[in-house]
Amino acid sequence: MNGAATRKPTPPHEQRRLDTDVVSFVFKNHPIGRQYDADLADRTLIVSFMTLAELDRWTIQSKWSEARRNWLRLYLESFVLMPYDRALCAKWAEVTVAAQTSGYRIECADAWIAATALLYDLPLVTHNRGDYRGVPASC
Secondary structure, eight states: OEEGGGSOOOOGGGEEEEOHHHHHHHHTTOHHHHTTHHHHTTSEEEEEHHHHHHHHHHHHHTTOOHHHHHHHHHHHTTSEEEOOOHHHHHHHHHHHHHHHHTTOOOOHHHHHHHHHHHHTTOOEEOSOGGGGTTOOTTO
């Protein structure tokens, strides 16, 4: 997994923040993943630390072999990892309160993912738009 500081900066319009579901679909070569090929091609693909945690949980829960976990690890090396920091924590709080104020409940992991996209002003590529109801674009 490459850190944000190890990559040549790319303009925001060439970056995409991926939700865990899209990373999963593309990794598994699922037909749904192909729906995103055009939007992901020639872009800098960014994941939140929370996506890594969700994928790690998935491999443990599904009792993946070490070889398959290594395959996922190698796949994830092509993404830029956005770690947490104080600004992201504050944005996460804003996201959760905004969703709650709008009458929606947002899962903790989804709030981290939304906060990452909002903090860095990146388009969020997700197959589950409903997970982000109540999160304003300018949160």
